[in-house]
Amino acid sequence: MSTAKHEVCVDCDPPRNDASHGSRGSAQPSSHSQAQAESSTSTSASATAAPSAPSADMQPPSKVYPAITIEFCDRCRWAPRATWIQTELFLTFPTPTIQSITLIPLKAEETGGRFRVWLDLGDRVEMVWDRKTEGGFPELKILKQKIRNLVSPDMGLGHSDKAGANGHGAVTIPKAGEEVADKAEVKAVDAGQG
Secondary structure (H helix, E strand, C coil): CCCCCCCCCCCCCCCCCCCCCCCCCCCCCCHHHHHHHHHHHHHHHHHHCCCCCCCCCCCCCCCCCCEEEEEEECCCCCHHHHHHHHHHHHHHCCCCCCCEEEEEEECCHHHCCCEEEEEECCCCEEEEEEHHHHCCCCCHHHHHHHHHHHHCCCCCCHHHHCCCCCCCCCCCCCCCCCCCCCHHHHHHHHCCCC
16 A cells, blocks of 8 residues: 555546536536636636646756667658557566667668667666668567667566466567577577577
């Protein structure tokens, strides 16, 4: 049980606690007439004084790290793929593991066919995936493993770390500092032969 104070959003109307709210026999005006009355009140109030929004004086948040950037060719209609990957990464790496994920749609001719995933750690930026150099889109479990190895090497990824029933599925991506003799060794280990 939490003993923390209940936070209320200042931008939303708080729920009413009066006993007559919602009862059929109440003499309260309808929602429509209430909205009209509030609208006319706020209109007349705004004519006399400029409204002061509490967020008007606030600045946007400064850059937070680690941050992921997904840049993609919008002419190739890859926005759905980029947003799907963004959602999956947010679910796998909740704050504070990953602080932000930014999507950058590109339309220039020189960025045609581009799909890149970058990880900004604050002190350095790593390209995690490039569709053109890797030969295709990232398999999500591979992308998650690569990001995990950079931000939190000891973090478990659940089913993304396990092989399927046929021995295939998870691919072991060497963590920082680990050496692999060659790709055949990685495949043999993944297939349970090593």
